[in-house]
Amino acid sequence: MAFFRNKRNLYPLIAIASALIIMVFGLVMARTVVCSYFLLGAFVWVILFGCYKQALKVLPLFIVFGGAFALIAFFSSGKNFDGALAMANRFGAVFLAIIPSTSIQAVAMTRNLSQLHTPRGITLGMLITMSFIPVLRAEIKRVREAMRTRGAGSILNHKIFYRAFLIPLVTRLVDISDTLALSIETRGFTLGKSKYTVYKREAVNYMDVVYIFGLVAGIVLAVVL
């Protein structure tokens, strides 16, 4: 496995392309058994290319949700195995596509887009959206802790949800955005057409090519055989 992991992550755009390939093929071929084999092969393939952590995170989710929906499809279609298989394959394709996409680091994606001369506003926005999720989670936790401390009551009550959760959360987000904007400006970031340098450039590695060709070869084999 170490042989395949000769660099930390997949090239961002190749990771996105592979996620799309897996999802589209999985959804199109969902009713066939070949699709299940392909998804299984693709799962092993992404693990070989260093996405094992993401794969281990996604696997339980797929088992729970995919299994539940497959069971629903099985019974709702009059105990028809094909219906359950199609549903499981669809969920498999969606969850499998999440694995390479979650392996992309926010900064790597930004660097990659900057190299391709994507407008600065868009790369900045995407970077913040990608990397803000843990901050948002922490803020939600803080607001909920404050609610508990103040004895605000159940969050399921819409009035309490609005007054004690939603308003403080959005207020906090506004404060964070102001501070973050100032901090970005003081670091010399501009939205104009000023020149900039990408110090650590993202490059396509031969392993990226092997990875994407492997997936395409898997699709061809699944269609031909």
Added chain:
Amino acid sequence: MTPREKAILELVRLSEEEQRIADEAEKHGESGKGKRKIFQKYMIKDIVFLAIITCCTLVTGAIMPLLVNVPLFGIIQLGLGIQFSLFPVIGMMKVKKPFALLLQSMFISIFLVFMFPPMVLLIACALVAELLTLLIFRGYRSDWACVFAGTLYLPLTLPLLYMYYNVFYTVSGEEKAAVSMFIGGGNTGLIVGISFAVLAVCFIGSVIGMVIARELKKAGKLK
């Protein structure tokens, strides 16, 4: 008069003067050039706020991968209507500039690709919603312009997804039943009913977004 009192008086005088200048500038902006100017340049703080609010939309919309496989017409829009109208409206109410919605949809689309690729069509929907808003309201000065754009944003995906299911799902050939369920089984009443339900959900979400934004504005948070 002690030096401390003198300093306090000086501070009060300065703050009054600053307030007067700000009021005059605002007045001038409303009656002069500012009123006519629809397209304004984006600042870093606008992009940052839109990105953060998009992150909220994304996190609360993470149920999408589960909804996409439920064969019911409009289920995605019904499930995501509140989130996809509430947060974008807050974003537009703070950044009252054209294409704020389009920017939000661009930021979110890269993540939606992994959840459900056709939802990237949100970019097209945002563009249509923005153009309609600009045509009708001539900008985002009115709060109701934001509500209008927020209400139209997600329901516009309904016809696009209808086309998607018709074209894409028929590739499988045998899935006529699933296709039929996804596109409402040709039942016009059901399609119209769900479309109105989606519009209503999005309108409610937009109005809540507007109420929150107004409250924050009153508290001096949204400038």
